Amino acid sequence: MDAQHTETLPIQTSGDVVVVRQVVRTRAAELGLSLVDQTKIVTAASELARNTLDYGRGGQVRVELLKNESRTGIKLIFEDNGPGIKDIALAMTDGYTTGNGLGLGLSGSKRLVNDFEIDSRLGEGTRITIVRWK
Amino acid sequence: MERIPILQMGEFLLVTIQVDMHDRLALALQDDLTSKIVQAGARGVLIDISSLEIVDSFIGRMLANIAAMSHILDAATVVVGMKPAVAITLVELGLSLTGVRTALNVEKGMELLRATRGHSSGRAAY
Numbered sequence: 022m023d024a025q026h027t028e029t030l031p032i033q034t035s036g037d038v039v040v041v042r043q044v045v046r047t048r049a050a051e052l053g054l055s056l057v058d059q060t061k062i063v064t065a066a067s068e069l070a071r072n073t074l075d076y077g078r079g080g081q082v083r084v085e086l087l088k089n090e091s092r093t094g095i096k097l098i099f100e101d102n103g104p105g106i107k108d109i110a111l112a113m114t115d116g117y118t119t120g121n122g123l124g125l126g127l128s129g130s131k132r133l134v135n136d137f138e139i140d141s142r143l144g145e146g147t148r149i150t151i152v153r154w155k
Numbered sequence: 156m157e158r159i160p161i162l163q164m165g166e167f168l169l170v171t172i173q174v175d176m177h178d179r180l181a182l183a184l185q186d187d188l189t190s191k192i193v194q195a196g197a198r199g200v201l202i203d204i205s206s207l208e209i210v211d212s213f214i215g216r217m218l219a220n221i222a223a224m225s226h227i228l229d230a231a232t233v234v235v236g237m238k239p240a241v242a243i244t245l246v247e248l249g250l251s252l253t254g255v256r257t258a259l260n261v262e263k264g265m266e267l268l269r270a271t272r273g274h275s276s277g278r279a280a281y
Contacts, residue, residue, distance in 0.1 A: 035179055038178070039175050039177045046208065060209055060238075060244045064244050067209060068211055071178070071213060115249055125212045125249045125250065126212060128249065129248035132247050133248060
């Protein structure tokens with residue numbers, strides 16, 4: 022599926038996290054996602070953007086709008102060059118955190134989207150891709 | 156630095172969150188409210204989140220922290236005005252906001268606060 026529209030946003034400050042939420046909200050609304058689905062993808066975006074900032078030492082997110090004859094959706098790719106995740110299965114467990122959060126960022130975001138992919142290399146960084154279909 | 160205003164109405168404090176809060180602003184609100192409860196001798200805190208488009212785990216934790224801190228300081232907390240889509244998302248995210256009392260709107264929230272104070276012994280009217 023071709024991305025109809027792509028934009029990249031920086032995630033370097035907590036203000037950037039707010040901008041990510043707002044842009045994702047606007048794009049999801051433009052695509053015609055229901056209010057509940059908009060809220061889910063924006064919430065997931067907020068969690069993952071915060072992870073990029075807090076654990077990945079900052080990075081960026083690419084926002085892609087997906088559209089063809091059969092499906093419409095929004096794809097978000099979060100990338101950082103941080104320390105990477107040592108044990109992905111453990112990191113995906115509800116309540117597990119290496120910081121001082123609630124440990125719901127990764128596991129909770131996964132429940133809020135249709136597709137969730139995580140690719141992390143120690144010492145290189147982490148890439149998390151999520152999609153919410155209309 | 157910008158701040159979320161805290162209004163005092165008699166023995167209650169009223170906070171209406173009308174901006175998309177970044178994390179430091181949420182933490183500042185938590186600190187400000189705790190100080191204000193003590194300073195004003197407040198018996199209740201009402202937090203209106205009807206303008207919030209999302210509540211993520213950070214904001215959820217802030218609400219739970221405020222409720223826990225105010226409880227220790229002998230003040231009740233009621234969160235009002237959560238949008239249905241926000242409630243659905245919160246539950247799927249895995250946050251149940253245990254310990255946070257909620258009401259549908261400001262009016263019902265104030266009723267709940269007054270009822271809570273009426274039934275507690277604590278610093279009763281002389």
